[in-house]
Amino acid sequence: MNLIEKDSQYLWHPYTQHKTASLPIAITKGEGALLWDENNKEYIDAIASWWVNPYGHSNQFIADAIYKQLTTLEHVLFGGFTHEPAVVLAEKLMAILPENQQKIFFSDNGSTAVEVAIKVALQYFFNKGEKRTTIIAFENAFHGDTFAAMAASGISFYTQAFQGMFIDVVRIPVPVKGQEQVSFEALKKVIQDHNCAGFIFEPLVQGAAGMVMYEPEALDELIKICQENHVITIADEVMTGFGKTGKTFAMDYATQKPDIMCLSKALTGGTIPMAITTFTQEIFEAFYDDDINKALFHGHTFTANPTGCAAALASLELLQTPEMQSNLERVNASHLAFQEHIKTHPKVTATRVLGVVFALEIKKESDESYYGTMRNKLYNFFIENGVILRPVGNIVYILPPYIMTNEQLQKVYQVVENALEIV
Secondary structure, three states: OOHHHHHHHHOOOOOOOOOOOOOOOOEEEEEEOEEEEOOOOEEEEOOHHHHOOOOOEOOHHHHHHHHHHHOOOOOOOOOOOOOHHHHHHHHHHHHHOOOOOOEEEEEOOHHHHHHHHHHHHHHHHHHOOOOOOEEEEEOOOOOOOOHHHHHHOOOHHHHHHHOOOOOEEEEEOOOOOOOHHHHHHHHHHHHHHOOEEEEEEOOOEEOOOOOEEOOHHHHHHHHHHHHHOOOEEEEEOOOOOOOOOOOOOHHHHOOOOOOEEEEOHHHHOOOOOOEEEEEOHHHHHOOOOOOHHHOOOOOOOOOOOHHHHHHHHHHHHHHOOHHHHHHHHHHHHHHHHHHHHHOOOOOEEEEEEEOOEEEEEEOOOOOOOOOOHHHHHHHHHHHHOOEEOOOEOOEEEEOOOOOOOHHHHHHHHHHHHHHHHHO
């Protein structure tokens, strides 16, 4: 059997209906923004492999850091022990995180970073003798696939099999342009009507919803409302963190700062699964007690894995180089130029750009589902033309590695423009 036949026999892929889905593509190597399949066909990875790979595939600098760590200490349990890579990484992150973030908790992926955040928000009030059980989230949010993260997510077909089993989540509209006041009033009403522990949000960009964007001033107002009502705010920066929006964190655009932040994806440059949830000192102190039952009883076998920490340290170093910061500006300028070119196309109804994130909405004749006909037609067209893009319904987004060349970007734009002729 070849690789695809063995895959079909043994493997179950994410977000896949195996009865109707096309066979997967067997990738054999990657370098920079490019991937090659088993037939040596070349693909431009225009979504950085689900937003994790900003510095390119097979990055030698990160690989060297991982190898060096593997030959010193590959892993040690983090319960009752510590190690230099974790401490140094925490120290480096404190230097770039919002200054109110004081404590770091390690886990292993974006969903679990969110899971930790929601558990902490609920237990914070429990530890203080106050019962608050409601979490507030945006409509069409996506925060992950573990149970609390899934409950906070608002894309219904991801969660419909589990209705009635979730924690209490109430949704408010996203404060997109022209709808800010509606969102503010909805938040006030939810807080008035429910015992709210926390408000979780994707700052400035809702990724899985189709790169829906809103302004930092609106987010500032929502955070202020929460602060006035002692509701914990949770910034899910799993997608937006580490440069995607043009700043290190999307929260760097805002004046108000969250109580909790969730980080993953680009944290290790697409190499080793790792996640981090960060907290204010005030939240940590609600768990700091003589009573053992007030501790945070959450952990993962690979918590603070030293090899992952080494990868994250190398990734942070790359992000902060003048060359990488210049790449962020270059990609953003390229997106803006393409936006100017494509926004008047008769089949384009809207375009959005923030940092290295570009999105366009295609005119649709009827309700286009998340994995509907248009989406599948577009996806197949992109793959046939050697570009990896995963449309969200009628929305095409580009979120490339920062090191993607101008020539590669132009090819991606051209393929997107060509795709408009087939829908």
